[in-house]
Amino acid sequence: MRPLRNRGPADSWLPVRREVESSGTSVLYAAVADWLPDDLERPGLAAALGRDHKRLLEMNHVPNRSRFVASRLLLKSAAAAVLGAEPDELELAYKPGGRPHLRGVDQLDVSLSHTEELLVVGLTRNGRIGVDAENAGRRMLGLGTERQVCTPYELEAVLAVPRERRNGELVRLWTLKEAYSKAIGQGLRFRFTEFGFTPEDRQVQMLRPDGTPGAGWEWSFHSWLVDDSYMVSAAVYDPGFGGRGPAAAARPLLPVVPDPRLSAR
Amino acid sequence: MDDNATTSGGTALAVLVEEAARILGRPPGRLEPGQHLQHDLGFDSVMLLQLKGRLEARFPVLREVSLPDLLLGVHTLGALAGRLERTTGLPVA
Structure with missing residues (x-):
């Protein structure tokens, strides 16, 4: 799986639809500028955003407002294309921990992330998905963050990486952890030092703090460098209910996701 | 009690404003208690x-104290x- 680039509302959704149909999951990305309306006061935006419009009105930070609007428009359009609906027919709602979902739509799980000029959306029919993005060059090393982000095993692994790639490795681990926490609906609600991931030269797996395997086969983790600038990570939970293909549309409620950290203790 | 905290005004709000302003690159005087960390100040998870x-x-x-417990x-x-x-x-204060 590779993230698919979307170039705005006029771009084709066929690649996304095909990928969801064939594999059940798609991660796509776009530029904020491609999805930002010229006028945030324009009539119709309230209908397009639904209940999120009230949240928009409470925001004063201009870049956050732009990313907020553009990411919701992208997510609803992508989900609508996959579901064969109109974007305005879908309502984006939030669980108590902040996890987004499409109200009344149980056959498609969604996740979104945005940073700087980038928007990322994850869609899956298979179970749960979480996505996260960060500027790959964003300084995280040496700010006191690594101790809050890394397990002891990860700290050792990060320090073993050549100095010039060390910060990028920390950013990769951070986006993986954010993606996973979004997938299970926890946001920032637990310590990131309770679980870790494999070093950059291996297929990504979740690990216990001591470095032994920590999650079952249902989980897959991915990281990509996008546009040579952004680290994008995805965590996908697929319990193997056969969510691929047309029959998936009729599948019942999404499964309750067990937290692998509980079995890791 | 931390010595630095005492010398910087001695209140939780004063210390918080000072550190938040450093991260944001803004003068502390432009930060107010009612400002929303994300919606008004633009704090993201890394910040x-x-x-x-x-x-x-x-x-x-x-x-x-974990970040979640603090926030x-x-x-x-x-x-x-x-x-x-x-x-x-x-x-x-």
């Missing part, structure tokens, strides 16, 4: 981690100062 790291240097007791249900600078007060024992 919150950074803030926690800076506050830990001022209040070592915070090393025992859960807290949206404004003033509310975070209140949480800091309960954690560190410093008065809010």
